[in-house]
Amino acid sequence: MSYANYLSWGKIQLLFGTVPPGKQDAIEKLINAFYQFHQGVICMKNVMNMGVLSCRWIVFLSVLLLTGCANMYVDSSTREVATAEFKKPDPLHAVQALFEFQTKGVSNARATDHLKARVIDQIKSSGLFSEVSENPVDGGALLSITLNNVPITDNAFSKGFATGMTFGLVGSQVTDGYVCTARYVNGGAPAIVAQARHAIHTTVGNASAPSNATKAANPNEAVTLMTHQIISNVLNDLSHASQFK
Incomplete structure (x- = not known):
């Protein structure tokens, strides 16, 4: 490597x-x-x-x-939803958008800073809002999105130890899960909450590629693809909520 x-x-x-x-x-x-x-x-x-x-x-x-050798794969169970499938409100309203990445429910400032601009740009290009700002907007509409990394494979180190001792002849796979929660509030209306789940699989050594997953060229591509797909799902769910306006 x-x-x-x-x-x-x-x-x-x-x-x-x-x-x-x-x-x-x-x-x-x-x-x-x-x-x-x-x-x-x-x-x-x-x-x-x-x-x-x-x-x-x-x-x-x-x-x-x-x-x-370490390869990363983006789970295929959660796929990107095209903006054309979103239900656009009429009229559109401005929104304040907030994003936070969490690790096991704890705020992760470094990861948040790495992804925030991309997430805000994706919200802007969704066509669901007339204006997207990180500051308060007229009308008080607020969209808060959290992306929480939760462990799915808890014995990653023991698996890795076995792989290392056999010099890759016995492979191992670990999985990171991600839970994305979007919460939208507009005026005095009740909050609308949408949630989606995703996963990234990492194989080390002589491990087979996971089924139902897409291999990423590099780690950054895996994270970027996962984030874009999971955000598109919560935005789509929000747009189809009867209270969304």
């Missing part, structure tokens, strides 16, 4: 995997340090001195460098 691909995979896991937001800085340092160890720049003692948390990650990072 090249240095660029290794860091790309690691940083995407930091942003959108189930690493607790408060541990991200420490793990990012570990990712860089472990690669330097693999290249012979520093010794393992220095890596281990980075803290107890490093032990589990050393196992998983070892897998990537020993097998040289």
Whole structure:
């Protein structure tokens, strides 16, 4: 695995995997340090001195460098809904749009900053609103979207350890789940809530590609595709709600 691909995979896991937001800085340092160890720049003692948390990650990072292969797949169960299928209100209204990415229900500021502009642009291009702003708008309409990363495969590290010890001959697969919740309020009307689910699968070593999934060229493409698809689903559901206006 090249240095660029290794860091790309690691940083995407930091942003959108189930690493607790408060541990991200420490793990990012570990990712860089472990690669330097693999290249012979520093010794393992220095890596281990980075803290107890490093032990589990050393196992998983070892897998990537020993097998040289980690592939990501976007689950095909949730597909993109074209804006042409949205039910456009008449007349259109301005809306304040807020977005937050969460990891296990905890706000993840780094991932939020990485995705927010794309999500806001997608809302703007939906055709559901006359204006989309991150600030309050006339009429008080508010659309809040949260994208929560929840673990589906809890024993990722034990699976990774087995893969690493067999140098990729025995593969493993881990899955990250995502729950997107959109909440729309306009004036004094009751809130409209829409929810959709998605998943990204990661295989390491000699693991078969998951069924009903699309292989992504790189980790960033996987996250971008998943986000765009899941947002399109909650926007579509909102647009067809009888109270949406």
